[in-house]
Amino acid sequence: MRKHSTLLVVTILIGSYFCHGQNNSLYGELNYNTFFHSSLKSFQDEFIVDISVAQLVKNDEFPSHIGFTFGYTIEDINTSIFASYTSTGGKISYSDYSGIIRLTEAIYGITLGSEYLIDLSPESTGKGDFNLGLRGFLTFSNLELESYSSLFDQIETDSTGLTSLDFGGGLRAIYEYPIAFFSLRVTLGFDVVIGGKYKFKDNQDFHLEDNSGDPVKNGWTGLRSGLGISIPL
Amino acid sequence: MRKPIFFLLIILTSLFSSCAYEFSEDFYKDIETSTPTATLTLNQFENEITLRAPVNVSYQYNGDNKHRLFEIIIYVDNEQIQYDSDESGTFYIDIDNLDDGEHQLKVEYYFSSGTGSLADVYNLEAYFSTQDYVFFVDKSIGDPPNLTSVQINDGTLYINWDLINHSDFNEAYLIIENENNQQYNQILLSEEDMNSGVYNDNLSLHTELYYSIRIINNYNSSISNKVSISIPELVVEVEILNENQHVMRWEEHPLYGNFDHYKYSNYGYNDEILDSRGGELIFDTDPIFGERLFHYLYLFRDEQTVGSITKIRDFGKPFALELPKELVYSTTRDAYFAIETVGPDYYGAIQQLFLHQLDPNNLSITASVLISNITAPTSVDLTLDPISNNLIIDTETTSYLLDSSDLSIINSWQIADFNFNANRPLPHFRNGYMIIENTVGAGNVSIYNAETKALIYSADMNYYFKISDDGKYFYNQDAIYEINNNIVNFIASTDTGSSVHAVEFLSDQNKCIYSNSNLNPVIFDFNNQSKTIITEITQVNDLRYDQSTGKVLFSQLHSNANGGHRSFANIYNLSTQSFQRLQVYDSHYGHYYRFLNNTLIFSGGLYLDEYLNN
Numbered sequence: 001m002r003k004h005s006t007l008l009v010v011t012i013l014i015g016s017y018f019c020h021g022q023n024n025s026l027y028g029e030l031n032y033n034t035f036f037h038s039s040l041k042s043f044q045d046e047f048i049v050d051i052s053v054a055q056l057v058k059n060d061e062f063p064s065h066i067g068f069t070f071g072y073t074i075e076d077i078n079t080s081i082f083a084s085y086t087s088t089g090g091k092i093s094y095s096d097y098s099g100i101i102r103l104t105e106a107i108y109g110i111t112l113g114s115e116y117l118i119d120l121s122p123e124s125t126g127k128g129d130f131n132l133g134l135r136g137f138l139t140f141s142n143l144e145l146e147s148y149s150s151l152f153d154q155i156e157t158d159s160t161g162l163t164s165l166d167f168g169g170g171l172r173a174i175y176e177y178p179i180a181f182f183s184l185r186v187t188l189g190f191d192v193v194i195g196g197k198y199k200f201k202d203n204q205d206f207h208l209e210d211n212s213g214d215p216v217k218n219g220w221t222g223l224r225s226g227l228g229i230s231i232p233l
Numbered sequence: 234m235r236k237p238i239f240f241l242l243i244i245l246t247s248l249f250s251s252c253a254y255e256f257s258e259d260f261y262k263d264i265e266t267s268t269p270t271a272t273l274t275l276n277q278f279e280n281e282i283t284l285r286a287p288v289n290v291s292y293q294y295n296g297d298n299k300h301r302l303f304e305i306i307i308y309v310d311n312e313q314i315q316y317d318s319d320e321s322g323t324f325y326i327d328i329d330n331l332d333d334g335e336h337q338l339k340v341e342y343y344f345s346s347g348t349g350s351l352a353d354v355y356n357l358e359a360y361f362s363t364q365d366y367v368f369f370v371d372k373s374i375g376d377p378p379n380l381t382s383v384q385i386n387d388g389t390l391y392i393n394w395d396l397i398n399h400s401d402f403n404e405a406y407l408i409i410e411n412e413n414n415q416q417y418n419q420i421l422l423s424e425e426d427m428n429s430g431v432y433n434d435n436l437s438l439h440t441e442l443y444y445s446i447r448i449i450n451n452y453n454s455s456i457s458n459k460v461s462i463s464i465p466e467l468v469v470e471v472e473i474l475n476e477n478q479h480v481m482r483w484e485e486h487p488l489y490g491n492f493d494h495y496k497y498s499n500y501g502y503n504d505e506i507l508d509s510r511g512g513e514l515i516f517d518t519d520p521i522f523g524e525r526l527f528h529y530l531y532l533f534r535d536e537q538t539v540g541s542i543t544k545i546r547d548f549g550k551p552f553a554l555e556l557p558k559e560l561v562y563s564t565t566r567d568a569y570f571a572i573e574t575v576g577p578d579y580y581g582a583i584q585q586l587f588l589h590q591l592d593p594n595n596l597s598i599t600a601s602v603l604i605s606n607i608t609a610p611t612s613v614d615l616t617l618d619p620i621s622n623n624l625i626i627d628t629e630t631t632s633y634l635l636d637s638s639d640l641s642i643i644n645s646w647q648i649a650d651f652n653f654n655a656n657r658p659l660p661h662f663r664n665g666y667m668i669i670e671n672t673v674g675a676g677n678v679s680i681y682n683a684e685t686k687a688l689i690y691s692a693d694m695n696y697y698f699k700i701s702d703d704g705k706y707f708y709n710q711d712a713i714y715e716i717n718n719n720i721v722n723f724i725a726s727t728d729t730g731s732s733v734h735a736v737e738f739l740s741d742q743n744k745c746i747y748s749n750s751n752l753n754p755v756i757f758d759f760n761n762q763s764k765t766i767i768t769e770i771t772q773v774n775d776l777r778y779d780q781s782t783g784k785v786l787f788s789q790l791h792s793n794a795n796g797g798h799r800s801f802a803n804i805y806n807l808s809t810q811s812f813q814r815l816q817v818y819d820s821h822y823g824h825y826y827r828f829l830n831n832t833l834i835f836s837g838g839l840y841l842d843e844y845l846n847n
Contacts, residue, residue, distance in 0.1 A: 030252075053354045057260035066252045087254040096262045098352035104256055151351055 023076075027185055029069040029228030033086050036219035037062035039195070040105060043208075043216045044090040047103055050211075051092075054101055060091040062107075062219075069226060073117070082135075084111045086220070099151035106144045109166065109220055113137025117174070128177040133189065139166040141218050143198055143208075161201040162208055166218050168193030176230050183230040193220035264348050269360045271300035271344045278338075283369045286403060286451040287327045292340070294320040299347035303359055308339040329451075331370045338366040375401030377448050377457035378427070385462070388490030388509075390434040392444045392460065397427070402448035407432055408456070412441030422446070435491050438532060438540040440464050464488060469544040471526055473844045476814055479520035479548070481528060485511040492539055495530040522548045522802065523818030523826075523835040549833070549841035552596035554589065556836050559615035562829035564781045565622045566637050567593050569829065572615045572626060574607065582609045588626065588640055593830060596840055602640040604633060612659055619740045619780060620703050625662050632662035651681050652688070663704025666716060670698055678709060682719055690714075690721040701738030706745065706759070708736040713745060713757065725762055727755070737778045737785065739807075746785060748773045754787060756807075769812055770803055779828050783807050786828035790819045802826050802833055804845050813845050 040062055048056045067086030074080065087108035094101045115135035121128070143162040149155070172189020195217030197207035208216040271294070278290040294302045307315040307324050309331075315324040326338070346358040378394040385391075392407065405422040418437070426432050434444075441463055447456040468484040486492075486509045495507035500516045507514065507530065525545050532540040557571040569591035576584035586607050590600040607613070607628055616625040623643060624635040634643040646667055648660050655671035662668075667683040670676060676694035681687060692709055700707040706724070707714050711733065713724045727733055727747055736747040748754040754773055756765040775788040787803040800819035805812055817826055817835065827834045831846035 054351055055262075059257040059260060065254050068252055085252065087252065089254045089256055091256045093259040094262065094351070095259045096264050096350045098350040098358065100259060101351065102259055106254060106256070108253070151355060151357065 025073045025230045025232040027071050027230035029226035031067040031226040033067055033224050034064040034222035036221050038219050039217045043210050046211050048092055054094040056092040056094045058092050060089050062088045062090050078117045081114045102148040104146045109139040109141040111137045111139040131174040133172045133174050136169045162198040164196040164198045166193050166195045185228045185230045187226040189224045191224050264350050266348055270297040273342055280366045283371050284328050285371055289323045289325050291323045301345040303343040305342040310336050328370045333370050336368055340364045372452040374450050374453035374455050375399040377455045378446055380457050380460045383444055383460045383462045392432045394430055396430045403450045405448045408445045408447050410443040411439040438491055471546045473520040473548055477519050480513050480515045482513040492532040492534040494533055519816045521816045521818050522841055547839050549839040551838050558613050560827050561617040563617055563637055578609045584609050616702050627660050632660050646683055661700050663700050666704055668700050689719045697734045699736040703740040706738050735776050737776045739778050781830045788826050
């Protein structure tokens with residue numbers, strides 16, 4: 001995770017360097033996102049049923065979570081390009097004095113896309129800028145499926161990695177208010193994301209299915225909110 | 234300008250890098266352990282039980298719906314005898330190799346904790362429980378019961394014994410032995426039987442029965458004393474009803490309760506059912522005196538033959554003598570007399586000649602005297618002198634005169650003393666005369682004065698000669714003669730037209746009866762020379778006069794006169810001129826019949842003192 005985010009920052013910095021001097025801006029947001037993830041939820045529910053030796057409890061069910069976004073706005077074409085990161089997870093577990101059973105599904109998505117900005121307040125120079133963003137993107141998702149059990153001193157773990165490619169589009173309102181050399185940035189929108197199949201990293205020919213034989217897919221669709229800064233260059 | 238931007242980017246980057254999703258804490262279930270509630274129970278087994286035989290013990294595990302059974306291990310005297318993992322089952326305690334005394338049974342079992350924890354679910358958590366028992370092995374056998382009696386009640390057998398006050402046995406058998414002391418049955422006695430002290434043997438039908446009780450366990454047995462009982466023999470009698478019918482009578486069988494009835498098949502009957510309580514069966518077949526009757530009574534129970542009784546019955550009664558040479562009866566002495574030769578009868582063998590006095594009621598011997606030794610073959614004869622009541626025994630060499638009161642010899646005469654030539658002379662001493670027959674060819678006869686040895690008569694015979702018992706009359710050559718004071722006088726001719734071979738003198742009536750085999754008997758009265766012909770009978774082989782009753786026996790042996798080659802005894806009452814007839818057995822082996830003192834005597838050893846004595 002940390003490796004991915006570092007790479008993203010470097011990419012954006014390089015991009016900003018080439019665009020230097022064209023009245024453009026660089027921005028960063030801390031996001032709070034909601035998701036559906038209904039396929040993953042039901043997939044997790046199936047585990048509860050399948051692992052019948054103990055009454056497993058759902059600890060996490062792919063809840064809303066924070067993420068972040070970096071973007072670079074090119075004023076000439078009213079478009080920004082952006083990269084964002086978001087994550088969530090599911091977990092079921094049971095433990096008592098004699099042992100633990102735990103199953104986690106950690107997912108994160110890295111989204112690359114562009115956003116067309118429609119300026120809804122062209123006359124409000126100096127008093128904040130209000131834009132409507134129409135955007136399209138691709139999301140590279142990663143799922144780490146891990147199981148852990150320990151019984152007395154006997155421990156068993158297993159881990160499987162899967163990836164999927166999702167694409168989607170969204171609409172959001174963006175408000176920026178200049179403060180000093182940067183502007184405070186607030187966004188609120190909604191993304192619709194179509195999840196792709198989760199393919200095994202070990203073998204891309206196979207993908208994850210639920211007990212019904214249906215592919216397990218992401219449900220990143222949800223509200224997107226953000227708070228950040230924008231730095232004009 | 235650049236430095237703050239980079240600085241800000243670095244802050245943002247590190248801030249964003251903390252956006253990775255963090256999972257919640259594991260769910261933890263707090264489990265409280267409690268005392269296990271599993272139980273294991275044994276059936277047919279309890280602590281301190283005494284085992285007298287190997288036993289199968291069943292067990293039942295109850296896990297209270299939460300304790301799963303893992304295994305059960307059973308030990309006897311710390312030696313594993315069974316391993317099991319089923320919740321119910323049986324194990325076998327084999328005491329064959331265990332000594333008498335105390336032993337230990339240990340039951341160990343392992344079962345799940347039932348806590349519901351993961352370790353419980355994965356069968357990694359168990360409780361261990363053990364149950365210890367003590368049991369005793371006793372292979373000894375107790376004392377058998379003391380049998381007190383066996384009785385017949387209501388036609389069945391009851392065996393009684395003193396009750397025993399222990400139960401140190403598995404089974405008890407009533408052992409039944411027969412008259413040969415051979416066990417032929419054993420009956421398993423129930424606990425109820427043993428506690429009642431009595432058993433009804435409603436099966437046995439042997440004549441001698443020995444009972445004992447054997448008690449056994451798996452290792453030992455002991456047997457009681459014996460009690461026995463003799464079953465009275467079934468009484469079966471036969472009686473002549475008339476010339477054409479006889480009857481068999483049987484009494485109640487002593488064990489009539491042990492079978493249903495008899496079946497009888499013989500003498501015209503086929504599977505005739507007879508009452509076990511007694512009865513009579515009339516046979517419509519001619520009774521034959523002297524012939525044996527074979528009666529077979531088959532005992533039936535539930536329509537199955539369970540025994541048989543063979544009864545060989547004679548009409549009349551047996552007496553002791555086997556083929557006596559002659560029998561006479563003295564009214565004066567009220568006794569029978571008989572002569573008998575004893576010893577081998579081959580040619581030249583020495584035999585002993587006995588004179589017996591017999592009881593008039595049952596013909597048992599009351600006195601015996603050895604007369605002489607004689608050489609077989611020889612003729613002997615016994616005559617009662619109706620005048621003196623002395624007995625006369627004539628042998629081929631000697632004639633004896635004996636006192637019938639004490640069987641002493643009064644006098645004797647040697648044939649050799651008389652001037653008579655014959656290879657086998659047949660002498661008769663009568664009334665002071667010695668009459669000697671020579672039976673060679675048609676024969677001849679000479680009569681001497683026994684004292685003077687003087688010959689007073691000599692004549693040829695025509696195969697038959699007869700002297701009266703009192704020596705006063707004789708028959709020869711179709712004529713009756715009288716001997717009177719050493720002089721022989723012709724009295725009358727029998728004038729039968731053919732040779733007479735049977736003449737009997739009625740000494741007390743001055744009469745004689747004669748016959749031949751083809752003609753009727755004729756009563757000839759010396760006094761008036763009259764001849765009375767008895768027309769009712771013909772073909773008489775032998776005729777004998779019984780002075781004590783005034784009856785005459787006409788024997789028809791192997792006669793065709795009454796159809797078939799049958800033999801008859803005809804009793805003719807001279808005073809009433811009536812007949813009684815009875816078929817008799819003729820063996821052709823020198824048997825003869827005599828009618829003396831109202832009793833028909835068969836020389837084969839039977840006498841009939843009923844039916845013909847009317």
